[in-house]
Amino acid sequence: MFEAATPLSALLWAMNPGLIAAPSPDCGAIAAAADAVGYARGWTEAEAALQPLRDRLGQAAQALDAASVIDPASLTPLFVTLVRRIAEVVVDGELRQSPEVLERLVASAFAAVDTEGATLRLSPRDAALLGMGTIDLELSDGEIRVDTARHVVAASLATRLAEAVAGLV
The missing domain is CATH 3.30.2320 (hypothetical protein PF0899 fold)
Incomplete structure (x- = not known):
């Protein structure tokens, strides 16, 4: 009968022993790149969300300065x-x-x-x-x-x- 199934990569290596297997991907680098992209996107979204609040705070500061001037x-x-x-x-x-x-x-x-x-x-x-x-x-x-x-x-x-x-x- 048949034995347990052999992985396909093992069969490929057996058929062509000179073939070097492709290096396995660097999961840490992929995760770091994904983190950097996510961080940049989050930072951009947060800046966009905070800008109206910063504008209002600036207007309030100007109004406070104007109110403190005595005529x-x-x-x-x-x-x-x-x-x-x-x-x-x-x-x-x-x-x-x-x-x-x-x-x-x-x-x-x-x-x-x-x-x-x-x-x-x-x-x-x-x-x-x-x-x-x-x-x-x-x-x-x-x-x-x-x-x-x-x-x-x-x-x-x-x-x-x-x-x-x-x-x-």
């Missing part, structure tokens, strides 16, 4: 408002401690008119502070009105403060 013109109104509020608080505090500022306002109003027959109108708090004048509920603290037969002089610390602050702009 002095945009700060001026904020500083003016801050100065006005600080001055209002200081003047209000001064009025609560001493009638001196209000007395100067009254004196300058009376200096502008003939004081004979003049009526000084004040807010309730200012009238109590000065101990004189007619209470006028329509007037705010720091606001006065002097009525005479021929003139009405209206003056207020708020108006003077607004004039001073207007010079800041």
